[in-house]
Amino acid sequence: MNATTVPPTLLVTGGAGFIGSNFVHLLAEQRPDARVVNLDALTYAGNLENLRELEGRANHVFVHGDICKSADVARALAACGKGPLQVVHFAAESHVDRSIQSGLPFVETNVVGTQVLLDACRARGVERFVHVSTDEVYGSLGTSGMFTEDTPLAPNSPYSASKAASDFLVRAAVHTHGFPACITRCSNNYGPYQFPEKLIPLMIANAGENKELPVYGDGMNVRDWLYVRDHCEAIQAVLERGRPGEVYNIGGHNEYPNLEIVRLILKLLGKPESLIRFVKDRPGHDRRYAIDASKMERELGWRPRYDFVTALPLTIRWYQSHPEWLQRVRSGAYRDYYAAQYGAR
Numbered sequence: 001m002n003a004t005t006v007p008p009t010l011l012v013t014g015g016a017g018f019i020g021s022n023f024v025h026l027l028a029e030q031r032p033d034a035r036v037v038n039l040d041a042l043t044y045a046g047n048l049e050n051l052r053e054l055e056g057r058a059n060h061v062f063v064h065g066d067i068c069k070s071a072d073v074a075r076a077l078a079a080c081g082k083g084p085l086q087v088v089h090f091a092a093e094s095h096v097d098r099s100i101q102s103g104l105p106f107v108e109t110n111v112v113g114t115q116v117l118l119d120a121c122r123a124r125g126v127e128r129f130v131h132v133s134t135d136e137v138y139g140s141l142g143t144s145g146m147f148t149e150d151t152p153l154a155p156n157s158p159y160s161a162s163k164a165a166s167d168f169l170v171r172a173a174v175h176t177h178g179f180p181a182c183i184t185r186c187s188n189n190y191g192p193y194q195f196p197e198k199l200i201p202l203m204i205a206n207a208g209e210n211k212e213l214p215v216y217g218d219g220m221n222v223r224d225w226l227y228v229r230d231h232c233e234a235i236q237a238v239l240e241r242g243r244p245g246e247v248y249n250i251g252g253h254n255e256y257p258n259l260e261i262v263r264l265i266l267k268l269l270g271k272p273e274s275l276i277r278f279v280k281d282r283p284g285h286d287r288r289y290a291i292d293a294s295k296m297e298r299e300l301g302w303r304p305r306y307d308f309v310t311a312l313p314l315t316i317r318w319y320q321s322h323p324e325w326l327q328r329v330r331s332g333a334y335r336d337y338y339a340a341q342y343g344a345r
């Protein structure tokens with residue numbers, strides 16, 4: 001990374017979640033001098049234990065607050081000081097199954113929260129705002145084809161619909177106000193610190209305990225899996241070199257049906273396939289996602305460095321070598337860590 005192009009302060013929203021915490025770790029590693037203000041509401045998906053190694057670092061400031069509340073966003077912006085500021089917006093409700101149970105929290109955080117953040121950042125003035133979105137806004141593919149940045153948005157779940165709405169609000173801020181935002185749309189991520197309600201960490205955790213592995217429907221739904229570090233490096237590239245107003249697709253060229261992934265995990269763990277249980281399908285389950293990330297490669301020189309052959313074993317090893325992290329998330333004890341620092345919720 002070029003030291004001269006990185007600003008002294010970054011506001012990261014949702015930096016206690018899966019991808020956000022990986023991004024903050026990457027910054028600490030590659031830009032130890034960068035000041036990071038991390039605004040996170042610590043919902044069930046936010047886990048301060050993801051950031052334990054950064055505790056005590058003067059240039060990592062954690063602000064406990066909700067992007068839906070202007071006063072909380074103002075507090076975070078005040079903590080950023082008056083100098084040049086760049087923003088990476090991860091905070092969101094992110095789990096499709098939860099959105100099927102209840103869509104409202106998704107509209108509140110993903111739509112209302114994004115608008116509150118946009119308004120505050122526009123009033124304050126920022127150098128660059130990266131809105132971290134998802135390939136799910138494009139809807140579902142058949143057996144061929146890929147999503148490009150020009151694919152029309154056709155979201156199918158309350159989660160993806162709320163993310164698409166937030167993408168449109170960012171687009172409107174760019175178009176109407178000249179706000180310097182980029183939108184990234186990434187495929188499914190996997191890696192350290194992922195909450196074990198998502199496919200890969202859930203399967204690793206269940207297999208480790210010899211519990212059943214629930215596979216939805218026929219297990220032939222396809223996702224394009226990207227190692228989280230690749231995603232974080234792609235976001236850095238967009239932050240530094242992305243053109244304002246542009247959308248960038250980010251993907252792994254790593255398409256797998258769910259069943260194959262579950263079998264791979266069992267094989268790597270030395271567990272029997274008899275643990276697999278086919279269960280009732282997710283309503284409205286998107287069949288296939290695939291990303292054409294050639295714009296990232298062409299314009300920003302980014303391409304994924306990992307695939308399943310290299311990064312699935314790495315991921316499994318991470319969960320195996322962090323049994324306490326996994327156990328505390330599975331039991332809910334990670335919430336006590338929060339309470340010890342911030343008092344009752």
Ligand code: NAD
Nearest residue numbers: 014016017018019041042043045046066067091092188189
């Ligand atoms: P996550 O659910 O692990 O983390 C979300 C974080 O946002 C948590 O720390 C949570 O406490 C925080 N948060 C939620 N509501 C908030 C609010 N109102 N105010 C402040 N903070 C709040 O999510 P993730 O998987 O890390 O995803 C991060 C972003 O990347 C999301 O915007 C998601 O749509 C996008 N994305 C995720 C994937 C994926 O595979 N996980 C793929 C593409 C894009």
Ligand code: TYD
Nearest residue numbers: 096188197198199200214215216221223258
């Ligand atoms: P998930 O990790 O929830 O990500 P997304 O829905 O955003 O793609 O699910 C990935 C795929 O795995 C998706 O096709 C649904 C499937 N799945 C299962 O088969 N079983 C499970 O227990 C979960 C959580 C997901």
